[in-house]
Amino acid sequence: MLWAYLHFPHLLLDHIRCSRSGGDEQHEENSEPALVVVDHSAQRVLQACPLAQAQGVQAGTRLKTAINLVPELAIAHADPGREQQILAEQARWLYRHVASIVPYPPDGLLVEVGSLEKLYGGLAALWQTLEQALSERHLNAWMATGTTPLAARLCARAGQGQCTADKGHMERHLHNLPLAAAGFDDRTLTRLQRLGLTRLGEVMNLPPAELARRLTPETLARVQKIQGSRPDPQQPWQPPHHFRQQADFVQDIERAEGLLFPLQRILTELEEDLCWRQQDTDSLLLILTHRHHEPTRLRIRTSGPEHRAEAFLNLIRLRFEQHPLPAPVISLVLSVRRFLGREAVAGNDLLGEIPDLNEAWHTLISRLQARLGSDALQQLSPQPDHRPERAWSASEVQRKARPAIQDLSSLPRRPLWLLNGPQSLPEAPVAWYSGPERISGGWWDGQRVHRDYYIAGLAGGQLAWVFRDVRGGWFVHGWFG
């Protein structure tokens, strides 16, 4: 078995930098202030961006010192829960390239690569793929290979990782690792150092029984796990069946246009993810977090299955145009929980015109719904009821498979216009053409209707559908338009 370990030395920093820039690093260097991540009590700097480092801020610097060095310093707070989520986001895209992933919170991912060598045609090719994927996402990672999970992890964290499948090479490397980088607890480390040991190799050469007796059995277990003579089972990670990505901003974003940049990146990620799964979705949930305001929840719906980032972005842009931001935004989360299997294209049109039109239809309806609200668009259908106001219904627009056209000419003659409610007859009709047609019903649901309908001509030449109700009042209910 061959393992690789990806250690993200400043994952949170990379994540925030990625969120605030559109991936345009040159641009960012010039306009954005230096950024640091500080610990929970806001005492010390944990991670510093290159710009901050150039001005003398290092990890471990006191925050006060850092602010004195760089007055316009942007500060983000470390949050263990948040880091775990970011790590899961990384595992999600990594899953496209490798099958078995074990997350090591807060900042590492273990990958089993032995079984992938054949697929990629060698470790070097896999390495290159991973490095490319990392640089696309502007992530800094230290990678190392090892024969055991722990060995890979130690080498990677020490920042001396190499891409090699050669056992002797890896072993030599491991033996040369300083003892402090081997991850023993402080007490054991002190005792080992007092014995005069400085390299991990020297500890591994000690007789196991003595090691267990003189130090602790746990120390032996750890050494054996590094060496691979003791099993170290790993629980492989399974990608969750939903998509969730978050972008955090150090500076509040006040204008909706500012959100489109990070959204585009997330949506591209979503598109890749959907393509990779051969799935589509029809609803996105966008949550905007504000500093002093309830989070805004925007549900973006498309009228049909969709996966293209551009289409989603257009809909979101329309939504932003209609609903301006209520308050500045400090972070945004895009999540998708509903996935639809991608259907095979139904139309077997040689020129591919039918599916194209289908798609155009969905695009148009989605656009209209995004701007006008989904209630603004309605589809009409007849309903089996005698009462005219209940003989039709409006429903949300859906693309249906074309049903067989029924012969409806046996239906009674009705006007093309139905008034939203009966209106009292403004004038006495000049001519009566047909009637009465008695419509009586609704005794079963309390909406009783008892009317005599006539077709009448008004003085202006209009043909009206009028009725007389039980009390003898005359009303217009429709126009023969």
Added chain:
Amino acid sequence: MSNLLNTLMQDARIWQGHRQTLTTQPAEPTGYQVLDNQLGGLGWPRGALSECLLEAPGIGELQLVLPLMQRLSRAGKTVFWLNPPHTPYAPALAREGVDLDQVVMIHTEDSGDLLWTLENCLRSPVTGLVLAWPGKLAARDIRRLQLAAEAGSNVCVLFRSCKLAEQSSPAALRLELDAGEQQDLRINVLKRRGSWPGQRCTLALGHRAGLSANESGRVVQGPWSASAP
């Protein structure tokens, strides 16, 4: 003559009084032979706006576009109704053979939304026919819609008040609708591309209420008419 000028002549974009060019602009038959004859044998222009000016609903204005609506909806084209003044009655449309799955009714809140919606509908290849009741429109807006209609080559019929008959409009076809004797629809062509206006015709539309022409005199007189207000 330059290419540009040729196009202007052929599409009858320039009105020439002395010569009536037979235009080759695309069109959809109205379904009424009498009206088609008055419109140069073509019908509703495609890729251009048509205006119907009328005073009040109920004179047969929907009946005028019904044959087209039937044909397009059955061909799988979507028919949009924008801001109709009343509810298009689904049982009646179904009875007339309109495929209701292709009918989408849209209500917008303000005129900005209306124009935006109209433009989007007109530009889309899925649209067959757009019926709109836009209310007040500036000439500039109509011009913009005209361009959108050209981009999509769909039929768009705007129903507007007959008070606007005196005003000029960039629409390619303008019809003034009026109720005639015996439930007829009198049509006065106010404007059409490449020809003189002023053609008049009358369509017998009594069948929309199930009345045949000769029977329209059959009046059901009774005690109820006296009690009508």
